[in-house]
Amino acid sequence: MIWSLLVVMAVGLLGVSAYVMLDLWLKPLDEAARAKAPGAFISARAGLLHYTWDGPADGPVVVMVHGFSTPHFIFEQNVAALTDQGYRVLRFDHFGRGWSDRPIARYDADFYDEALLNLLDGLSLTGPVGLVGLSMGGPIVAEFAARHPQRVNRVLLFVPAGLDVAGLTGFAARLLNVPGLGDLMWRAIGRSVLLNDPQYNERGEPPENRLAGNVSTQMEYRGYLDALLATMRNMPMSNRAETYRRLAQTGIPVAAIFGKDDPTVLPASVDKLAAYIPEAQIHLLENADHGLNYKRHRAANPLLAAFFDPHS
Template sequence: MVETGAVRLHVQRIGPRDGRAATATVVLVHGLLTDSLASYYFTVAPAFAAAGLDVVMYDLRGHGRSERPAEGYTLDDNIDDLAALLDRLGVTGPVHLVGNSYGGTVAFGYAARRPERAASVTLIESEPATAAWAVKLGGILDRVVTQLAHNEPDAVAWIAEHRGHNTARLARGAARLARDTTLGRDIPASRVLTEEEITAVRCPVLAVYGGDSDLAELAPWLQALLPRCRTVVIPGHEHSVLVEAAATVGGEVLALVRETRPTGAEVR
C-alpha cells in the first residue's frame, strides 16, 4: 500500500528476476468499475518483466484493494494519483504508460500534463478525454447507477445466470462503487482536453482496438491528430481485447518500448 497524500493505493511492482537492471519502466493503468490491476497481473505484466522491464501496476482509487473515498473521482483526481504514486515510488525517468479503457484516458492525460515524464503511451480500447468522451461516459455511468446500483439484487441475479458468478461478483463491487461514491457524477464532469492539448502530446502513441469494437472507428482520427501515432486493430475481438488477445497486445507494447528507449538505458 502506498500513501500518496490523498489516498492509499494498492500497488504491485515486478521486474527482471535474473539480476539484470530494468531497462525501462512501464506503468499499467486499468479501467473502470469491474477492473483492477489483476487484468494486467494475469496477462501482460509477467511477459513485460521477463523482457527486462520494471513493471508498475496499481488499483485506481475506489477499485481493487485501494482506498475508497466517498468523493474525488474526476479524471484530474486520477491523474494526480498517478503523478503522486510515481513520486512516492521514486520513479524519476520517463515511463511507458499503458492504459486499458478508462486507464488509457488517465495515461494520456498524464502525458499531456507531464510530457517530459512520458516515453510513450499505449491506449488499449481507449481514447483521450474529449467532450464526446465525457458525454459517452456519462451515459454509461448513468446506466450503471440506475440499472445496477439502484436495482442490485435483481441485476446481479440476472448477471449470475447469464454471465456467470465471477462476473456477478465484479458487478456487485461495481454497484457498491457507483452507489457509495461520487464517481458516476465526477467522471462526466471532468475537465477534458482541447484539440491543441491532444496534438501537443509528441511521444510515440500506440492505439490498440478490437476489430468488432465501436472504438475501432477512432483509429483514423487518432492517426490524423497525433504526429507519432500507430494504430493496431485486432480482428474478432471487442472491448476485452487485452484479456482475450494478451499475447498480441503485449507484443505490440514491447515492440513500441524497444523502438523508443535508448539502447543500454537503465531505469531510475
C-alpha cells in the first residue's frame, strides 16, 4: 500500500514538473512583447485586447471576428472587399490568441460575448455594426447578435462552426477533458496538433493565397495553449442550433459561405443552417476548404462585398 502511494506521488510529481517545465520554455506576453504588435490595445474586463483599424475613419463599421486558433491576420485578404466600399473595418485578436492577453478564464460563450461587447463599448461603437464571423467566430457573432440585436445590422458567416463540425472525438477528447492529465497532454502535443491542421496546408498556393502572418508566433508566448484548451472544454463547436435560431428571430440579414471540400465544417452544415435561418443567403464554393476566405478570396470576396454593398 505504501509503495503504491509512493509510486502515485512520484508520477504526480513528474507530471507537475513536466507541466511547469513546458511552460517555462515559453516567453511572457509582456509590454516588451506587445511593442512588436501592429495596431493598438484596449482594456477589457479580462485584460488587454489587441485590435487594428482599416478604411476611412468616418465609414460605417464592420467587425471581423476570427476563429479558434488563428489571430486576426487571417482576414487580411478580405479587408479591401469592405474598405473599397467605404467601410471602416475593425479586426481584433481573441483573448488567448495573437497579441491579446491570455487570462485564466472559462472561455465560454459568455466570455467571448463580453469581450466583444467590451471592445465595442471601449471604442464608443454604440450604433449598429456589421459582423463577420469565421469558423468559431460564427457562433460568437450569432450569439452576440441574438443577445444584442440593436448593436448589429448584418451578419456574414465564413465556414461557421456550431453546425456539423469534425474534430477531436473519442478517447483522446475525453482525456483532454480530464483536469491535470488533459492539461499536461495538451501542453505536450498541442503545438504539433495545431500546426498539422489541414487548414494550414498551403502547398501549391501562390503567395497571395496564403496566410498573411505566422501562426506559430503566438505559440511562443505563455497562455496560448491553455486558452485553446479552455475553449475546447467550454465553447461547444457543434450543435448550436438554438444560437442560430435565435439569430433568425432577430430579423437581422444573414449570409454564409461554405466550402465543398471543408474537412472541418462539413458541407452538411449548409442544410442545417438553411433550416435554422431560412432567410439566409447561403453559398457553397467548389474546390474550397476551411481556409476559403484567404485561399479562395477571389471567389469569396465578391460575395462578401455584395452582401455589404451599401447601395443594395
